[in-house]
Amino acid sequence: MPSFTLAGVVFLGIAAVHGPASAEGLKPIEYTFGDGTVIRLYGQINMGVLSYDDGQVTDTNFVDNDNSSTRAGLQMSSTRGDWNFGSTFEVEYQPLASNDVSQVNHTPDWDFGQKNIRKAEITMANERFGKLWLGQGSMASDGTAEVDKSGTTVVAYASIPDTAGGYFFRFEDxxxxxxxxxxxxxxxxxxxxxxxxxxxxxxxxxxGLRASYGVDWVADDADAQYDIAATYDGDFDDFVLGGAISLSRNETNDTNFLAGSVSGLHKASGISLTLAAGQEDTDGPSGYYGYTKLGYERDFFDIGSTAFSVDYYLGKDIAAEASDSQSVGLAAVQNIDSANLSLWLLWRNYSYDDNNGEYETSQAFFGGALFKF
Incomplete structure (x- = not known):
């Protein structure tokens, strides 16, 4: 079954289960047992049309949005005294993703297996002692380069390759x-x-501080990976501020990562500013980058907030020594709260330069919708 047809069937099925929408959005799919234990089904469908112009040829495909992939999960939580216990099992399914499609790859991968498992974890948390996580899930450093208050992260944030990451740059010849x-x-x-x-x-x-130690079970890689991160979240009268920084070690490829980000939102104006930076230390090219984003989010319409952003990325020595990578992106998101729906649109250009030749500047247009349940 084509991916867009499958998505439509799932969307209609979920809508039928939810029943009619209200101004506050669709009701969660959950059940509470007599002892207070809550079990909840959740997920999202996030798909759109991606058109990539490599400077000479334009390629257009219907794809899953890898900035926030299509996924579904089952979550259970229970409180016992001062302790909260939880478990999560979550999978993603994106046969043709926006970071995989390319000039030479238009074939969906319909297989479903170990690689589709995002989370399979249990947790225990206490306000005084902290939180312990066991199983497949986010390492301590995950997301530390991606703190972003702009309201457009569904299609634009510091991870530039999530849109058109599989496409090849074209030489000018x-x-x-x-x-x-x-x-x-x-x-x-x-x-x-x-x-x-x-x-x-x-x-x-x-x-807050967090640390983790793990292995890449999905890729059957037993080499150790470990990290430590520091985070901050502050909500003031006029501003909301968030930040994170992490140091990570991957024994598989003898690589260290240092990354961090900070983002602030002025509540009255809806203006936000996001900064991110990172560096890789490895035997190969040890690249680094800087990223900045200006956002604006307001309630122009009763249906939900509207967000706009412009961002800029500058990278050095990431793909090869003496290489430069630059990208500018313009994004817009319209939220429809009553339907748990976000409509999004992105234009992004990509430029690359190294000592091996002259490359065309490329650009991508990406538009679609995110539905959450």
Whole structure:
């Protein structure tokens, strides 16, 4: 069954289960047992049309939005005294993703297996002692380069390759190079999701620490990976402020990552500013980058907030020594609260330069919708 047809069937099925929408959005799919234990089904469908112009040829496909992939999960939580116990099992399914499609790859991968498991974890948390995580899920450094208050992260944030990351840059002499967008751009956002043990300290005046140790179980890689991160969340009268920084070690490829981000939102105006930076230390090219984003979010319409952003990314030595990577993006998101729906649109350009030749500047147009349940 084509992916867009499958998505439509799932959407209609979920809508039927939810029943009619209200101004507050669709009701959660959950059940509460007599002892207070809550079990909840959740997920999202996030798909759109991606058009990539490599400077000479335009390629257009219907894809899953890898900035926030299509997924579903089952979550259970229970409180016993001062302790909260939880478990989560979550999978994603994106046969043709916006970071995989390319000039030479238009074929969906319908297989479903171990690689589709995002989370399979249990947790225990206490306000005084912190939180312990066991199983497949986010390492301590996951998301530390991606703190963002702009309201447009559904389609634009520091991870530039999530849109068009599989496409190849084209030489000005007509031939495709072997450099993909995903090779030239990275936000070095730590270690992602692994099979791990993780501990988060309690928050003190908005500050927290977390650390984890794990292996890449999904990729059958037993080499150790470990990290430590510091975070901050503050809500003031006029501003909301968030930040994170992490140091990560991947023994598999003898690589260290340092990454961080900070984002602030002025409540009255809806203006936000986001900054991110990171560096890779490895035997190969040790790249680094800087990223900045200006956002604006307001309630122009009764249906939900509208958000706009412009961002800029500059990378050095990421794909190869003496290489430069630059990208500018313009994004817009319209939320429809009563339907748990967000309509999004992105234009992004990509430029790359190294000592192996002259490359065309490319650009992507990406539009679609996110539905959450």
């Amino acid at each position: 007509d031939d495709l190079s072997d450099i993909q967008v995903g090779d030239a751009f990275s936000d070095f956002d730590g270690l992602g999701r692994k099979f791990r043990v993780r501990y988060d300290t309690p928050k003190y005046n908005g500050f």
